[in-house]
Amino acid sequence: MGPRLIIVSNRVAPPDPKGSPAAGGMAVAVKAALKNRKGLWFGWSGKVSEEPDAKPQMIDVKKVTYVLVDLSKNDVQEYYNGLANSVLWPILHYRGDLQEYTRADASGYIRVNQLFADHLSPLVGEEDVVWVHDYHLMLLGRELRARGHRNRIGFFLHTPCAPPDILQMLPLHEQIFGGLAYYDLVGFQTANDRDNFARYLTARGGKPVRGGEAYEIDGRQVKLGVFGVSIETKTYMRLARNAGRSAMIALVKESLGGNKLALGVDRLDYTKGIPDRIRAFERFLEDNPDWRGKVTFLQITPKSRSDVKDYADIEREVTGLIGKVNGRFGDAAWTPIRYVNRSYSRTVLAGMYRAADVALVTPLRDGMNLVAKEYLAAQDPQNPGVLVLSEFAGAARELDRALIVNPHETDGVAAALKRALEMPIEERRERHAPMLAHLESHDIGRWAEDYLSALAEGRTSRRLLDSLRVFFGTQQGREPIATL
Numbered sequence: 277m278g279p280r281l282i283i284v285s286n287r288v289a290p291p292d293p294k295g296s297p298a299a300g301g302m303a304v305a306v307k308a309a310l311k312n313r314k315g316l317w318f319g320w321s322g323k324v325s326e327e328p329d330a331k332p333q334m335i336d337v338k339k340v341t342y343v344l345v346d347l348s349k350n351d352v353q354e355y356y357n358g359l360a361n362s363v364l365w366p367i368l369h370y371r372g373d374l375q376e377y378t379r380a381d382a383s384g385y386i387r388v389n390q391l392f393a394d395h396l397s398p399l400v401g402e403e404d405v406v407w408v409h410d411y412h413l414m415l416l417g418r419e420l421r422a423r424g425h426r427n428r429i430g431f432f433l434h435t436p437c438a439p440p441d442i443l444q445m446l447p448l449h450e451q452i453f454g455g456l457a458y459y460d461l462v463g464f465q466t467a468n469d470r471d472n473f474a475r476y477l478t479a480r481g482g483k484p485v486r487g488g489e490a491y492e493i494d495g496r497q498v499k500l501g502v503f504g505v506s507i508e509t510k511t512y513m514r515l516a517r518n519a520g521r522s523a524m525i526a527l528v529k530e531s532l533g534g535n536k537l538a539l540g541v542d543r544l545d546y547t548k549g550i551p552d553r554i555r556a557f558e559r560f561l562e563d564n565p566d567w568r569g570k571v572t573f574l575q576i577t578p579k580s581r582s583d584v585k586d587y588a589d590i591e592r593e594v595t596g597l598i599g600k601v602n603g604r605f606g607d608a609a610w611t612p613i614r615y616v617n618r619s620y621s622r623t624v625l626a627g628m629y630r631a632a633d634v635a636l637v638t639p640l641r642d643g644m645n646l647v648a649k650e651y652l653a654a655q656d657p658q659n660p661g662v663l664v665l666s667e668f669a670g671a672a673r674e675l676d677r678a679l680i681v682n683p684h685e686t687d688g689v690a691a692a693l694k695r696a697l698e699m700p701i702e703e704r705r706e707r708h709a710p711m712l713a714h715l716e717s718h719d720i721g722r723w724a725e726d727y728l729s730a731l732a733e734g735r736t737s738r739r740l741l742d743s744l745r746v747f748f749g750t751q752q753g754r755e756p757i758a759t760l
């Protein structure tokens with residue numbers, strides 16, 4: 277049968293015949309990693325079933341088999357809403373104060389990681405490479421090892437990784453974060469995330485080995501590396517060029533009546549800094565009366581994780597703030613902020629990006645943020661828009677010609693918005709061109725290739741390494757973006 281790439285993630289996005297959007301950045305990245313590879317994508321079906329132990333559903337599409345497991349209501353509550361999204365998510369985003377830890381949720385998280393391993397274990401062939409994604413499945417590597425698998429097993433964290441003092445706020449941190457040591461390679465978005473985790477391991481008695489590229493802890497060795505996730509740059513550029521000419525985008529432009537368009541696109545999540553951004557827009561209108569009636573801020577915000585309390589709270593806050601700004605500055609012919617709680621297809625979104633004069637990407641903390649990358653790829657290089665980008669998004673480490681802001685500083689974001697709206701075309705082009713060139717050379721294909729070749733390297737025999745290189749289509753001699 278030959279080696280396969282087995283991807284495991286909480287959510288799986290099997291191809292949708294209606295072409296609906298994939299659920300977020302991780303899904304898009306995984307799809308790209310599987311492109312042209314023989315593989316399997318394993319995860320939660322998104323369905324709740326009273327028979328969670330039933331056989332997983334298998335769907336074959338071209339070279340990829342999608343394997344979908346149902347979860348019980350209790351599993352979803354304790355694992356997904358509970359430990360993953362009410363505890364790990366805030367902690368990894370530096371908000372340990374928001375965690376709502378319970379022992380029941382921790383047990384649910386461990387149980388679902390074991391359930392995934394039980395279902396996956398019989399499907400793993402000896403030569404397969406397993407690549408686990410994100411904070412929901414930190415213990416899967418350990419569970420697969422416990423079931424006897426000696427394969428290359430890697431993990432990639434799509435979120436930020438907080439410093440050790442914050443990671444230690446998790447009551448079971450030694451078991452859960454320590455579980456990452458059972459992987460051969462743990463990948464992070466930025467050097468800062470990797471360094472935070474390395475310091476966490478050191479604080480727990482871990483020692484750098486193999487010239488510092490790996491750490492030894494509790495008798496195991498784990499390699500740490502940096503691989504900034506990216507987009508399908510070329511494809512996205514083409515998509516946006518065509519979408520920019522679509523009837524839907526013509527309608528949007530017409531509805532603006534010649535106004536400039538500032539755009540925000542985020543899941544409704546407290547890490548995205550949406551309230552701070554609205555306050556900055558309000559400050560901009562306060563300080564710049566000439567711009568009133570001449571710019572529209574469109575905030576596209578699909579709802580997310582609505583069963584978690586903090587998400588219900590952020591929804592109320594955002595709705596209230598937008599109502600306040602629209603009531604204060606709007607008039608019968610102009611609504612300052614348009615607010616939309618839905619997701620759009622990839623194509624429509626690409627067209628919106630192309631039509632927007634400014635993108636406001638101002639998260640309080642973000643692993644990477646692919647909206648920033650997609651916005652740049654969607655621009656007309658002859659007349660590009662301006663990216664206003666939070667210094668706390670992983671993307672800011674790469675996209676340094678954006679207008680970099682501190683999202684906590686209302687005045688600073690308001691001033692950056694004014695600068696962006698008034699920026700001369702030469703400066704817009706000068707800033708956009710090097711960032712686009714970077715995205716062309718560091719696209720999603722390279723991300724997958726760099727990660728998988730780093731996973732294949734190490735203690736593996738030279739012969740196996742060479743065959744893995746052929747399998748992954750990796751080029752000899754190309755260095756990973758960075759490895760510790």
Ligand code: F6P
Pocket residue numbers: 287299300301302303410434435580581643
């Ligand atoms: O890393 C966070 C992430 O997995 C994103 O890649 C994705 O956009 C989002 O979370 C999806 O969240 P959920 O599956 O909870 O809706």
